[in-house]
Amino acid sequence: MKDWWKIIVAAIFEVGWVIGLKHADSALDWAGTAVAIYVSFYLLIVAGRTLPVGTAYAVFVGLGAAGTVIAEIILFGVPVNPAKLILIAVLLAGVVGLKFVTDQGGEEKWHGSH
Numbered sequence: 122m123k124d125w126w127k128i129i130v131a132a133i134f135e136v137g138w139v140i141g142l143k144h145a146d147s148a149l150d151w152a153g154t155a156v157a158i159y160v161s162f163y164l165l166i167v168a169g170r171t172l173p174v175g176t177a178y179a180v181f182v183g184l185g186a187a188g189t190v191i192a193e194i195i196l197f198g199v200p201v202n203p204a205k206l207i208l209i210a211v212l213l214a215g216v217v218g219l220k221f222v223t224d225q226g227g228e229e230k231w232h233g234s235h
Contacts, residue, residue, distance in 0.1 A: 131164035134157045134161035135182075135184075135188070137154070140189065140196070176220065186209075
């Protein structure tokens with residue numbers, strides 16, 4: 122479970138650097154963006170050593186994408202698009218589903234008929 126927290130924190134830093142890429146306008150902003158890039162990928166790489174890398178990456182990207190859209194709405198007044206919010210909810214449901222059907226070793230927990 123500890124490694125999944127690394128993925129969550131990595132996704133939070135991903136939101137920071139994605140927003141930084143769009144809004145940075147000073148050397149300090151760009152430095153913060155660079156640090157956020159480093160931290161997010163470092164945590165993803167470290168967690169990927171024990172988690173199934175495909176699932177970890179999907180969770181990282183999904184949480185980052187959802188977080189970026191939500192942050193843009195809250196911090197920068199981007200208009201709320203109900204369809205976009207519904208699609209983010211579907212994305213997050215898929216991310217949570219991936220996490221729950223995959224154990225630490227990368228084996229699927231649910232074995233339905235093949």
